[in-house]
Amino acid sequence: MNAPLPSAPLDAHTTRRAADRPPAVEVLSAEKIFANGTRALAPIDLTIADGEFLTLIGPSGCGKSTLLKLIANLIQPSDGRILWWRGDFGQVGQDGRGLAFVFQEPTLMPWARVDTNVRLPLDLADVPRGKADPRVSDAIARVGLSAFARHYPRQLSGGMKMRVSIARALATEPNLLLMDEPFGALDEFTRNKLDDDLIKLWWERKLTTVFVTHSIYEAVFLSTRIVVLAANPGRIFRTMTIDEPQPRSQDFRDSARFAAYCRELSTWLAEASLPSASGATP
Amino acid sequence: MKPLLQSETFVRIAAPLAVGVVLLAVWEIGCRLGSIPVYLFPKPSDILASLIKNGPSLLRALLITLRITLQAFAAAVVLGTLIAFMFVQSRAIEISLFPYAVLLQVTPIVAIAPLIIILVKNTQLSLTVCATLVALFPIISNTTLGLRSVDPGLASYFRMNRASRLKTLVRLRIPGALPYFFGGLRISSGLALIGAVVAEFVAGTGGRSSGLAYEILDAGFQLDIPRMFAALFLITVTGVLLFGAMVGLSRLALSNWHESEIGAEA
Numbered sequence: 001m002n003a004p005l006p007s008a009p010l011d012a013h014t015t016r017r018a019a020d021r022p023p024a025v026e027v028l029s030a031e032k033i034f035a036n037g038t039r040a041l042a043p044i045d046l047t048i049a050d051g052e053f054l055t056l057i058g059p060s061g062c063g064k065s066t067l068l069k070l071i072a073n074l075i076q077p078s079d080g081r082i083l084w085w086r087g088d089f090g091q092v093g094q095d096g097r098g099l100a101f102v103f104q105e106p107t108l109m110p111w112a113r114v115d116t117n118v119r120l121p122l123d124l125a126d127v128p129r130g131k132a133d134p135r136v137s138d139a140i141a142r143v144g145l146s147a148f149a150r151h152y153p154r155q156l157s158g159g160m161k162m163r164v165s166i167a168r169a170l171a172t173e174p175n176l177l178l179m180d181e182p183f184g185a186l187d188e189f190t191r192n193k194l195d196d197d198l199i200k201l202w203w204e205r206k207l208t209t210v211f212v213t214h215s216i217y218e219a220v221f222l223s224t225r226i227v228v229l230a231a232n233p234g235r236i237f238r239t240m241t242i243d244e245p246q247p248r249s250q251d252f253r254d255s256a257r258f259a260a261y262c263r264e265l266s267t268w269l270a271e272a273s274l275p276s277a278s279g280a281t282p
Numbered sequence: 283m284k285p286l287l288q289s290e291t292f293v294r295i296a297a298p299l300a301v302g303v304v305l306l307a308v309w310e311i312g313c314r315l316g317s318i319p320v321y322l323f324p325k326p327s328d329i330l331a332s333l334i335k336n337g338p339s340l341l342r343a344l345l346i347t348l349r350i351t352l353q354a355f356a357a358a359v360v361l362g363t364l365i366a367f368m369f370v371q372s373r374a375i376e377i378s379l380f381p382y383a384v385l386l387q388v389t390p391i392v393a394i395a396p397l398i399i400i401l402v403k404n405t406q407l408s409l410t411v412c413a414t415l416v417a418l419f420p421i422i423s424n425t426t427l428g429l430r431s432v433d434p435g436l437a438s439y440f441r442m443n444r445a446s447r448l449k450t451l452v453r454l455r456i457p458g459a460l461p462y463f464f465g466g467l468r469i470s471s472g473l474a475l476i477g478a479v480v481a482e483f484v485a486g487t488g489g490r491s492s493g494l495a496y497e498i499l500d501a502g503f504q505l506d507i508p509r510m511f512a513a514l515f516l517i518t519v520t521g522v523l524l525f526g527a528m529v530g531l532s533r534l535a536l537s538n539w540h541e542s543e544i545g546a547e548a
Contacts, residue, residue, distance in 0.1 A: 074442060101442060107435035110539045111457045123453070124443040152539050 021050040022086050024176050024208040025071055029080035032066050032234075039233040040066040043080055046227065046236065051206040053199075055223040057213055057265070059273040063234025064212050065180055071210055072101050072178045084176070099176035100169035104184055106161035108153040108168075115140065115149045118168045125172075132171075139171040140164075142201060159190035163197075170201070177202075177209045184214060195221055196249065203247040216269065220261040221253060228265070230272040237272040240265060324508040329515065332508035340497060340509075344516050347478055347493040350406065351520070354413030355474035359467070361414070362421025369422070370429040370455070387419040391477055395484040405492055409481040416477030420469040428462025429455045461540045464532035471524040479517060 025048040032041040041063040048054050048071075056064040069075045070082060073089045084092050084099070092098065100121070108117045115136055122132040140149050143163040153161055162182060169177060183191040199222055202209055213219050219226050223242050230237040242261060244252060252258055306326045312318075313325040320328050333340065365383070369376040395412045402408035432455055440450045482495030494513045501509035536543040 072442070074438070101439075103435055103439070105435050107433065107439055109436060109454070109457065111460070120439075120453070121443050124440070124445045124449060154539060 023047045024050045024052070024085060025210070026083040026086070027067070027071070027080075028083065030070055030077040030082055031079040032063070032070060032075070033078045041070075042233040042235040044234075044236060048208065048210060050208055053202055053209045053211065053222055053224045055211045055213060055219040055226045056229060057216070057219050057226060057269065058229030058234075058237065059231050059269065061234070062229035062231040062272070064229050066234065067229070068178055068180055068210060068212050072099065074101070097175045098172050099178060100172050100174035102165055102169050102177070102179040102182045104181045106153070106158075106165040108161060108164055110153050113150050113152055114145060114156070114164050114167075117153065117164055118171050120168060121172045135171050135173065139167040142170060143167045143197065157190075159186055159194060162186065162194060166198070166201075175208060177207050179209065179211045181212050181214065183218070191215075191218065192253075198222065199247055216262050216265050217253070220258060220265060221248060226265060228268050228272050238268055240268070321505050321507050324511055328508040329511040332506070333512040333515065336509055336512060340494075340512060340516060343492075343494045343497045343513065344520070346406075347475075347482065347495070347517070348520060350409045350413055350478040350482075350493065351475045351524070353410045354417055354478060355471055355524075357410065357414045358417035358421055358470055358474060362418050362466070362470070363425055363463075365418075365422050366425035366429060367451075369426045376426070383419060383422050386415060391416050391480050392484060395481050399481070399485050405485060409478060409485060409492065412481035412484075413474050413477030416480070417470045417474035420473065421463075421466045424462045424466030424469075425459055428459030431462065432458050461532075461536055461542055464528070464535065467531070468525060468528045471528050472521055475517070475521050475524060 025046075027044050027046040027048075029043040029045060030041065031039075031043045033039050044067065046067075056067060058064050066075070070077055073082075082089075085095065085097060087095070109120065112120075118139055119132055119136045122135065127135075137146070137149065140146055143166050145160060145163055145167065148156060148160065153164065156164065165182070183194050186194065195218055201207065202222075211219075211222060220242060226240045226242065228237045228239065229235065240261070244257065310325050310327060313323060324332075365379075369380065391412055394415070398411050399405070399408045402411060436454055436458075437450075440454055445453070478493070479495045482493040483499065485492065486496040486499040494517050497513040498510050501507070501513065533543050
């Protein structure tokens, strides 16, 4: 068994979780060493509660994307294991549960219209058209693109393409939404707008979300809990719980508490980036 | 309504047309002023007269050449696409067979045409085989490249959704390969015509008559230079029409999404 790293203190906040429901994801001493010997992640323990909006943030090279990909089962841990709703990944589909992944790029099929793009995961899962179509139009409506269902991606702006990508994820009616810096390439206004909409979507469905970002403001605005990672090797540095009324809006962004959270998170990130924070030798 | 000269479509058609008319006029006037004999270099009016006089025989020849060209082109598209699919299915197949596709491409058709014409008894068929060999390579190489050039993000999305090989091919690889495929069609359609004419020349010198190339050879023997030019004119027009048809087809298929054709509809 792997002992917890001394530089990854247990945070008192992490005890505040919905103990009655089974956790969505349990990362149990999962570790990732790439084929070239790079130790991307030291053994990590992380429990993601059902309905939580968890954000992973940290300096580059801290393994936040690697951790997200482990949770998405896109890559396998070198050691340790990951449980989804207390089961293996193979069980996920059989339980009628599913997870959806939103990339940094919209990754849409340029030759297909918006509705066809959104229907793609359902088509790949052989969902009949009669059942798929209402879900597709519902998903498109929820990201506010009903008027653009018959448009091609090239006719849409960057923010709209990202909405299509989110609609495609929502169409599968996932129980776990994984997002890898989805709004990183957008300008700040568009990003704020999409953040507003995302938190509404999350609040409506209590859709467990794991979100990776570089933006402190975005992390504080969206998350119920923020996990700060440090690099060399990637590991959990500290976690911060944002216990604020939902659904959040611009009022929260303008509040003094928001600024305080951001200040503290910023300090933590600076500490996580210091060489001395990399206490553990690889 | 915009003035005619500012309309882009008008300029696009009128400008090259004007150049053509000027060139023809210079040609006609030059020949007349220099009193160049018809058997050395005919005037455009001589060529037109020959085109009308020899109309039926030239038209018959054109149909033969056109048939060989279209058969070869169709065969090249079907074969080339199938071979490209095969190449994409396995690296081993591609590595083992691609050098031979290149070999086929770099061997001059005039060098192998006599062999094929001897081996294949039916003249039509032998000429079609020759033209197919010429037209095949661009389809293979372009379609293979297209099928391989899959957006890596979309590819991992398909993998993540556990898409089958067939679904990935139909929904991702084939649509993504279309722009490359149509590029191949444009090159290949022209090559099919060139292949057909070259093969006809080889067959014609061997005494087997058919097509426009034979008309050119025959006219050359009889020093009927205007007929040579008339046949040449028909070959050129056929090539331009084929190319135009491919451009139209590509526009029809891609104008909604692909960069190469965007704005073409405007």
